[in-house]
Every structure is written in structure tokens, then in C-alpha cells.
Amino acid sequence: MGSIKVVELFAGVGGFRIGLQRASDRFSVVWSNQWEPGTKRQPASEIYAARFGHQGHSNADIATVHAKEIPKHDLLVGGFPCQDYSVARTLKQAEGLAGKKGVLWWEIHRILKAHTPGHVLLENVDRLLKSPSTQRGRDFAVMLASLADLGYVVEWRVINAADYGMPQRRRRVFILGHHKSTAIGKQMLKLKNAETWLLEDGIFADAFRATAKSTLCTFELKGDLADITQRFNHDKRSAKSPFLSTGLLVSRTVHTMDVKPSYAGTFTTLGEILLPSKDVPKTFFVPATKVRGWKYLKGGKKELRTNASNGFSYKYSEGAMAFPDPLDKPSRTIVTGEGGSGPSRFKHVVRTPEGKLRRLTPVELERLNMFPDDHTAGASDARRAFFMGNALVTGIVERIGSVLQARLK
Ligand SMILES: C[S@@+](CC[C@H](N)C(=O)[O-])C[C@H]1O[C@@H](n2cnc3c(N)ncnc32)[C@H](O)[C@@H]1O
Known part of the structure; x- marks a missing residue:
């Protein structure tokens, strides 16, 4: 069994698992969860279990799974729906976090809080960086701030698979968090030059070469999650989101810039x-x-x-x-x-x-x-x-x- 223990949430038919297994046999998925809301039939979960085995696979609404049922892990992965992540002060939950019920980001957050895996890799539509339309970028700001408050430093990159020789034009944002207690997290906390990380030294920069398309912007995410919900980009209705195609979050400081792919390999048609x-x-x-x-x-x-x-x-x-x-x-x-x-x-x-x-x-x-x-x-x-x-x-x-x-x- 590989030494990097992985939990795969919102597993669908196992895209993360396939990618990680191809990358290295050091990754081993110890637990996975897939549940299709609103239907008795669960074909995605059935396919997942048929390919990878029933052991360690859960077919329950993630909101009903107690964190204790999930084994210890080093890396949490998942492609979760883009929903409204706003936080209302009046909806405070027992733990002090005011995530809305049914919003799946808060399920990921709950599991991260309980287990604090060293690393977390998430995937979403790139619209996440811009939503909602009335307060551009607010939801991503809430998500980043909540990760920072859990002790994660974060890097993200919008990647179009076809730009790097893969057969489909599919633009998605990938978000990679490293806990501050890990070697990568410690290295990022001491970063002197965010741009060098985003263009040369970071994990996305290494996996998907890119060059600068804009200058670097740096700003702070101030206040608690309810403040961010209320105030983020609030005065500038329909203004642009400040989150560009790649970025870094260290403590509550965001560094972000636009990049363009730099790829010299072959393309697949x-x-x-x-x-x-x-x-x-x-x-x-x-x-x-x-x-x-x-x-x-x-x-x-x-x-x-x-x-x-x-x-x-x-x-x-x-x-x-x-x-x-x-x-x-x-x-x-x-x-x-x-x-x-x-x-x-x-x-x-x-x-x-x-x-x-x-x-x-x-x-x-x-x-x-x-x-x-x-x-x-x-x-x-x-x-x-x-x-x-x-x-x-x-x-x-x-x-x-x-x-x-x-x-x-
Ligand atoms: C964007 S898809 C992820 C697909 C996956 N990455 C793959 O490669 O197939 C999100 C998945 O989350 C599942 N899902 C939605 N709500 C859920 C919930 N409350 N609990 C568990 N899974 C849920 C959906 O059924 C869907 O398969």
C-alpha cells in the first residue's frame, strides 16, 4: 500500500483516483464517498465500487457522514459543486462557523477541520473565481479565508486541459492547499517572492509551465467570514473579480496574476x-x-x-x-x-x-x-x-x- 493516504470526496466514477494512481503508486485511496442526491439509484457509486472495490467506499450523503467514520489521511481530494458559500452571522453553528446547510463546501471544511490532512486538492468550474455576479469573487474569498483560518496556505490555477496536449478543451480551477505544519506549507509561509512561486517554483508552475500575462496584485482578506460575505467587492457591483487565473494565499494575503500557458509538446485532436x-x-x-x-x-x-x-x-x-x-x-x-x-x-x-x-x-x-x-x-x-x-x-x-x-x- 502506498504511503500517501488519500480520501476522495464527491468521487463520481473516480477521476481523481485514476489520475493519482497513474502519477505514483505511493498514493493510496483509503476512503471514498459518492452519493447522487435525489435518486434511489446510485450508478456512479456502483461503477466506482465495481472498479476499485467496496472496501473503504461510502455511498451516503456526505452531510450525514461523521468525521470519525473517515480514516486518517494525508491528502483530501474532490471536485465539488460551485454553490453559494456566503456566511450569515445569524446562522452561526455550534462550532462557530456559519456555513449554510446543503452547501457542500462546508462539508469539505468540516472534514478538514476534524482531520487536518497535510494537503488538499480540489477542482471546480472556473466560474467559482467570479461568483456571485452581484459581488464578484466573494465566494472564492470566503473559501480561501476559511482555508487560511484552518491553517492552510493555498495555490490555485485555472487550467484548460487542451492547452497542455490533452484531448478536451475543459477549463477548470484547481486549488491546492498545504497545511502550515507540512514542509511545503512551511516553505510557502517564508516565501519572499510570490511571482517566482507562481511562475517557477510552485507545484502548478512545475506541472503546467506558464508565463506572466499581467502584473501581480496583492491584497488582504480582512475580517471574519461573515464580514467577507457582507463586504467583499460589495461597493463595486458588477466590478471584476480580483482573483486572476493563478494565485497564492499565505495567511490572509492573496497574490494573484494572469498567466498564459507555455507548452511546446504535441496536441491531441x-x-x-x-x-x-x-x-x-x-x-x-x-x-x-x-x-x-x-x-x-x-x-x-x-x-x-x-x-x-x-x-x-x-x-x-x-x-x-x-x-x-x-x-x-x-x-x-x-x-x-x-x-x-x-x-x-x-x-x-x-x-x-x-x-x-x-x-x-x-x-x-x-x-x-x-x-x-x-x-x-x-x-x-x-x-x-x-x-x-x-x-x-x-x-x-x-x-x-x-x-x-x-x-x-
Ligand atoms: C463534479 S462531480 C465529481 C466527479 C468526479 N471528479 C469524477 O471524476 O467522476 C460531483 C459529484 O458529487 C456528487 N455529490 C453531490 N452531492 C453529494 C453529497 N451530498 N454527498 C456525496 N456526493 C455528492 C455528485 O453525485 C457527483 O458525482
Whole structure:
């Protein structure tokens, strides 16, 4: 068993686990949790347990899991939903933290507080850095301040997998915290030059080379979490978020800047991951009678529409999407509604060498996230597409994991 004990929260079908296992056999997942709200059937958890075993896997709402049920660990990982992290003074809980019920960030926070693992690696949509629209960046500010108060120094980076040779354009923010008691945490507490960490010495800088696109901004996160909720970026409605594409939090000081990827390797295209047409079941081909419907949805339009509930007419316009999807570039982002045969603006459609149009198969969607072929086999095609829409590009976790484990030696 590896020496770096990992807990995987919001595990889905195990993207973090796959990436970490590929990075090093020093990582060993000792406990995982996956529960789909609002449904009795739990196919993601079933796939997870079928691939990695039932031992140490929990299929319960994380809010109902007592911290004592979770074993000791060195690294907590998870891709959690982007929700409202605001904190109201009146909602104070027994421990003094005022996280709203049902907000999953506070579940992560609760487990970090109880276990204080040395490191934490989280993934989210990049919108997290900017939300909510009325107080740009407030939620990330609350999250960072709450991590600082637990004794973590934090680095983050927005990464688009395709910029680093991976097959899908998927922009996500990765957030890596190191407790101040760890060697990396101590090193970061003594940092003299934040920019050098962000561009050269940091873990993201090492895993994903980048160069400066803006100057460094430095500011303090002042006040308790309720103060931050009330005041952060409050006077400047619709002002920009101060959190740029990479950054560092040391105590309550934020250093942040925009960076651009610096990558000299090869790129992977959508065409390269496709199955030969003979291996694609008939149901994935778009019947000739349906092509018009697809073209309409994918096309640019300017039209008058009527709101069904209030009868008001409004002008609707949207630009054209590439149809079919280009095969000589990395793919667009996979969304959860990718499955099913009905025409849609966002599902991928490719033209086969024989000139036919077809949707992507579950195996192709797995390849776009760099999962093993047939990792999700056993669930329905639509469900498999849903899993991949929720998952991450495992190659990113692999690279972060490689650098992290080398630094932990
Ligand atoms: C963004 S996905 C993460 C996917 C994962 N990284 C992967 O590679 O498949 C978030 C996951 O959290 C799960 N989830 C949502 N609410 C939950 C809760 N209260 N307790 C446990 N899991 C939950 C969802 O079912 C979903 O699978």
C-alpha cells in the first residue's frame, strides 16, 4: 500500500483516483464517498465500487457522514459543486462557523477541520473565481479565508486541459492547499517572492509551465467570514473579480496574476481519439431525416420567441456552432447532457471517413477525459455520458500528483 493516504470526496466514477494512481503508486485511496442526491439509484457509486472495490467506499450523503467514520489521511481530494458559500452571522453553528446547510463546501471544511490532512486538492468550474455576479469573487474569498483560518496556505490555477496536449478543451480551477505544519506549507509561509512561486517554483508552475500575462496584485482578506460575505467587492457591483487565473494565499494575503500557458509538446485532436466506424453501434449515427433538426439547433439564429408562461415576445439570438465538430482540434467541453439520440446544440457530432454524421460513443467520451476505455461500462449510454460530463480530465490530476509526490519525498 502506498504511503500517501488519500480520501476522495464527491468521487463520481473516480477521476481523481485514476489520475493519482497513474502519477505514483505511493498514493493510496483509503476512503471514498459518492452519493447522487435525489435518486434511489446510485450508478456512479456502483461503477466506482465495481472498479476499485467496496472496501473503504461510502455511498451516503456526505452531510450525514461523521468525521470519525473517515480514516486518517494525508491528502483530501474532490471536485465539488460551485454553490453559494456566503456566511450569515445569524446562522452561526455550534462550532462557530456559519456555513449554510446543503452547501457542500462546508462539508469539505468540516472534514478538514476534524482531520487536518497535510494537503488538499480540489477542482471546480472556473466560474467559482467570479461568483456571485452581484459581488464578484466573494465566494472564492470566503473559501480561501476559511482555508487560511484552518491553517492552510493555498495555490490555485485555472487550467484548460487542451492547452497542455490533452484531448478536451475543459477549463477548470484547481486549488491546492498545504497545511502550515507540512514542509511545503512551511516553505510557502517564508516565501519572499510570490511571482517566482507562481511562475517557477510552485507545484502548478512545475506541472503546467506558464508565463506572466499581467502584473501581480496583492491584497488582504480582512475580517471574519461573515464580514467577507457582507463586504467583499460589495461597493463595486458588477466590478471584476480580483482573483486572476493563478494565485497564492499565505495567511490572509492573496497574490494573484494572469498567466498564459507555455507548452511546446504535441496536441491531441478529437479525430485521434475516435473509434473506427465499424465499431460504432448504429444508434450513434444521425439518420438523414434528422440532419435538418441538428443543423437548426447548431446554426446561428435571430428570431422572435414568445415566453410560454407570460406570453411576452422577445428577440432571441445565438451564434453558429461548428457542425460537424472539427476533427483536427481538441474537442469542445463535454457536458452532462451529451448522451441520448435527440438533436442538441451542445452534443458533439462528427463526420466519419465515409461521410456519415454520428454522435460520440461512451468510450470516446471516456477518452476525452483520459479515462480507461469502458471504465463506465455497465451503466446506460446516457448515464455514461452524464458521468463524463461531471468528471475531469484525469491527465491534469496525474501531472499535479507527479509533482506533489516528488515534493513529498
Ligand atoms: C463534479 S462531480 C465529481 C466527479 C468526479 N471528479 C469524477 O471524476 O467522476 C460531483 C459529484 O458529487 C456528487 N455529490 C453531490 N452531492 C453529494 C453529497 N451530498 N454527498 C456525496 N456526493 C455528492 C455528485 O453525485 C457527483 O458525482
